[in-house]
Amino acid sequence: MAKKLILWLVLLAAVLLAACGGAAETAVPAADIDVASLPATIDVQTVDSVKERDDVVLIDVREQWEYDEGHIPGITLIPMNEVADRLSEIPTDKTVILTCRSGNRSGQVAEFLRGEGYDNVHNMEGGILAWEAAGLPVDQ
DSSP states (O other): OHHHHHHHHHHHHHHHHHHHTSOOOOOOOGGGSOGGGOOSEEOHHHHHHHTTSTTEEEEEOSOHHHHHHOBOTTOEEOOGGGTGGGGGGSOSSSEEEEEOSSSHHHHHHHHHHHHTTOOSEEEETTHHHHHHHTTOOOBO
16 A cells, blocks of 8 residues: 555656656747637647637537536636537637637537638637646636
């Protein structure tokens, strides 16, 4: 039992050290990011940089209970199975960034919206799991 605990502590320390040992990224000011030319899939650092802009809307496509467990501050919840019925709530004149738990469901919703004529839709890579792993704020 004690050996397992020590092994887990050593592994945890190694993971924490590895996570802290990466090169520091220089944040790009939100005003300098051209949201019109963002790729289809964007990383959490980019989302964090642009999330407060007036021309950007963040939408979480998880279920209510998942959202309640933790979500990006200020994000709008539209569960995946409600998107088709709530298209009027998704702006066509703003950059829309979708997220879910891992990026899978939001990627599917992004493809659906593109098929519906949206040309300003992006998927956040890694979902809320990547957001939390990056140490970014989460509301509950």
